[in-house]
Amino acid sequence: MAWNEPGGGNDKDPWGGKDQGPPDLDEALKKLQERLNKLFGTGKKGGGSGKGGSDFQLGGSALVVIAVIAVFVWGLFGFYQVDQQERAVVLRLGVYHSTVLPGLRWNPPLIDEVTKINVTKVRAASSRGQMLTEDENIVDIALSVQYTVNDPANFLLKVKSPELSLEHALESALRHVVGSSKMDQVITEGREEIAVATQQRLQTYLDAYQSGIQVAKVNIEDAQPPSQVQDAFDDVTRAKEDRERLKNEAEAYANGIIPEARGAAQRQLEEAQAYKEQVIAEAEGEAQRFTQLLAEYQRAPNVTRERLYIDAMQDFYGKSSKVMVDVDGGSNMMYLPLDKLMEKSSAARAERSQEVDIRELTDKVIEQLRRDSQGSRREGR
Amino acid sequence: MDSRNFTVILALLAVVVISFNSLFIVKQTERAVMLKFGEVVNPDVPPGLHVKVPFMNTVRKFERRILTLDAPTQRFLTVEKKPLDVDFYAKWKVSDTQKFYTATNGEEIRADALLAQRINTGLRNKFGERTFHEVVSGERDLLMTDLTRDLNTITVNEFGIELVDVRVKRIDLPSQVSQSVFDRMKSEREREAREHRSTGRELAEKIRATADRQRTIIAANAYRDAQIIRGEGDAMSARTYAAAYNANPEFYAFVRSLRAYKDSFGGDGDMLVLDSDSDFFRYLKEGAGKR
Numbered sequence: 001m002a003w004n005e006p007g008g009g010n011d012k013d014p015w016g017g018k019d020q021g022p023p024d025l026d027e028a029l030k031k032l033q034e035r036l037n038k039l040f041g042t043g044k045k046g047g048g049s050g051k052g053g054s055d056f057q058l059g060g061s062a063l064v065v066i067a068v069i070a071v072f073v074w075g076l077f078g079f080y081q082v083d084q085q086e087r088a089v090v091l092r093l094g095v096y097h098s099t100v101l102p103g104l105r106w107n108p109p110l111i112d113e114v115t116k117i118n119v120t121k122v123r124a125a126s127s128r129g130q131m132l133t134e135d136e137n138i139v140d141i142a143l144s145v146q147y148t149v150n151d152p153a154n155f156l157l158k159v160k161s162p163e164l165s166l167e168h169a170l171e172s173a174l175r176h177v178v179g180s181s182k183m184d185q186v187i188t189e190g191r192e193e194i195a196v197a198t199q200q201r202l203q204t205y206l207d208a209y210q211s212g213i214q215v216a217k218v219n220i221e222d223a224q225p226p227s228q229v230q231d232a233f234d235d236v237t238r239a240k241e242d243r244e245r246l247k248n249e250a251e252a253y254a255n256g257i258i259p260e261a262r263g264a265a266q267r268q269l270e271e272a273q274a275y276k277e278q279v280i281a282e283a284e285g286e287a288q289r290f291t292q293l294l295a296e297y298q299r300a301p302n303v304t305r306e307r308l309y310i311d312a313m314q315d316f317y318g319k320s321s322k323v324m325v326d327v328d329g330g331s332n333m334m335y336l337p338l339d340k341l342m343e344k345s346s347a348a349r350a351e352r353s354q355e356v357d358i359r360e361l362t363d364k365v366i367e368q369l370r371r372d373s374q375g376s377r378r379e380g381r
Numbered sequence: 382m383d384s385r386n387f388t389v390i391l392a393l394l395a396v397v398v399i400s401f402n403s404l405f406i407v408k409q410t411e412r413a414v415m416l417k418f419g420e421v422v423n424p425d426v427p428p429g430l431h432v433k434v435p436f437m438n439t440v441r442k443f444e445r446r447i448l449t450l451d452a453p454t455q456r457f458l459t460v461e462k463k464p465l466d467v468d469f470y471a472k473w474k475v476s477d478t479q480k481f482y483t484a485t486n487g488e489e490i491r492a493d494a495l496l497a498q499r500i501n502t503g504l505r506n507k508f509g510e511r512t513f514h515e516v517v518s519g520e521r522d523l524l525m526t527d528l529t530r531d532l533n534t535i536t537v538n539e540f541g542i543e544l545v546d547v548r549v550k551r552i553d554l555p556s557q558v559s560q561s562v563f564d565r566m567k568s569e570r571e572r573e574a575r576e577h578r579s580t581g582r583e584l585a586e587k588i589r590a591t592a593d594r595q596r597t598i599i600a601a602n603a604y605r606d607a608q609i610i611r612g613e614g615d616a617m618s619a620r621t622y623a624a625a626y627n628a629n630p631e632f633y634a635f636v637r638s639l640r641a642y643k644d645s646f647g648g649d650g651d652m653l654v655l656d657s658d659s660d661f662f663r664y665l666k667e668g669a670g671k672r
Contacts, residue, residue, distance in 0.1 A: 091408060091409055093406055093429050093430040094406040094407050094408040094409060094411075094428045094429055094430070095409055095428045095429045096409045096428075113408075129551070130553070131551070131553070132517050132552060132553065132554065133518075134514070134517065134518040136513070136514075136517070136562065137562065137566055138554075138559060138562055138563070138566070156410075157409050157410055157445075157446065158446055158447060159446050159447045160444060160446040160447060160448050160449065161449065164449060165447075165449055165472070168449065168451065168470045168548070168550060169548070171550045171551070172470070172548040172549060172550050175549070175550060175551060175552065176521050176522070176549075179517045179518045179521060179552065180518040180521075205546070205548070208545065208546060209447050209472055209545065209546070210447075225566070226563065228560075228563040229563050229566045229567050229570065232566065232567040232570035232571060232574075233570055235570065235571070235574045236570050236573050236574045236577065238574070239573070239574035239575070239576075239577035239578045239581075240577050242577065242578050242581055243577045243578060243580055243581030243584070244581070245581070246578075246581035246582055246584065246585040247581055247584045247585055247588065249585060250584065250585035250586070250587075250588035250589050250592075251588055253588070253589055253592060254588050254589065254591065254592030254595075257592050257593070257596050258592055258595050258596060258599070260596075261595065261596035261599040261600055262599055264599075264600065264603070265599045265600060265602065265603030266603070268600075268603040268604060268606075268607045269603055269606055269607055269610065271607065272606070272607030272608070272609075272610035272611045272614075273610050275610070275611050275614055276610045276611060276613055276614025276617070277614065278614070279611075279614040279615060279617070279618040280614050280617045280618050280621065282618065283617065283618030283619070283621040283622050284618075284621050286622065286625075287621045287622055287624065287625030287626075288625070290625050290626060290633065290636065291625050291628065293636065294625075294628055294629050294632060297629070297632055298629070305632075305635065308635070308636065308639055309635075309639065309660075309661075310661070312639035312640070312642055312643055313642075313661050315643050316642055316643050316645075316646040317646075317661075
């Protein structure tokens, strides 16, 4: 039918294929006009009205056609589709009517106003700045917030600029939380807590404004001391490392010397033990030796004694240089050049080749002494 | 015929124009007052399609949604006369359209300005009776709820505005003061760094000293134990000797002396000056002939 035409492009028209092909607009109009003329014409004839009615009929029927086309076009503009990501908020004559789910939808244009809002897209906002902490320090914080629209009607109808409201509320919430925290907490282990607290507070604010926004996550991206004092903070970190280093060095020292000392102690004990075993064994040995010797001595005391004495004497006289003095009562003056003799003997020690000479010399000395003493004895007699 | 058609069309147009003029829509996001020659006849027209008499009734529309007042940064003093740069925002909405219309002529900008002045004064008072610390951390919430409540009664009564929320965004020290805060932070860090380093040295010294002590104690204990063991050995050997030698002390003295002579005079190069009268030489002198 002619209706199809203003839809523009028969392919796109949903009812295009159903009818008898693509009729020409003029042709269709003509047909319609004829039909209408017939209708009106008969009516008029029946009514017995004069001529000129056909003109009026022509104008009237044109108006009707225009009206029908207008209604059709109007109806066509009422179609819209809502994506899976979206919800559409419908206002009917300005009043909130409904929130529409995804799919192909139709609402009367001009009467209904449809606004589509993406409710699954994760939106983001961020904030960065220096702020005061509870202990009157200043920290530099950057954070981002991810959020979705969970109530499109509220998002659209309750707050004028919900996104701007979110930014304001975020800044307020963050500064509140940071202002109630200690600096060390903010820049170190307390980050996550701050993110959580900020998120809760932010959500409370947004709920109070009925903004229709659901905060998914607040991320503290960066929390640092301000650049003006960064060096000092770095130095603290270095100082902590230094502390650990010094401690480790000392422990290394301790670990070095204590086992060594234990080892040395063990050695001392072992040596003492060895000494103990040694002296006991020696004592036992000597005692046994003596006891056995004693047994033999008791069997023949005089002989044994004599033998032992002479053996011993031989042993040590045999090794040393000797000067025999046969003095009777010491009445004679006797001169022994002991120092010379000693020199000689030491020289003999130094040069083994002269040993013989020294022996000879010693023999001579002894001979001399003997002669002297014999001479004096003879004289004395 | 033509003129008849023309009048029909004209009449239709007139109807359309008049009906458009007599119909109006208040959207869900709007509030409206209807005036009759400037006099408010309906202070709160609900959302929807409504009829008015053209040229007699006029309609003024306002925002129904929550609006934001974002004020510029202001300097406030705390009770200890510390200056603070404060940035705040307020959320408000029209609660009484008639009052709002009369007080502000329905202009949001004027409403913002009026509110800003009121909030400014309110904040100044609230800050003036609190310390820096209370403002920054302790009583932010309380301060804000107090302020909102206090101001709300006034704004509702005077401007037809409901204050939904007043929030402080930034509370910052002025830049000159910030510098001294940075200096202080720096000095605190320096103190901390020094503390860490000296604590490290302290720990190290303690560890070394403990190690040295342990070493000394280990050595001393070992010495003690070694001496005890040696003493045991000495005692045992003495007992053994005594037990053996007590059998004949005189003979022991003899044997022992002989060995002592051996050990004492056995050295190479020792020189002995001997008296031939000694017992050893008795045969040397007398000879076999004497027998």
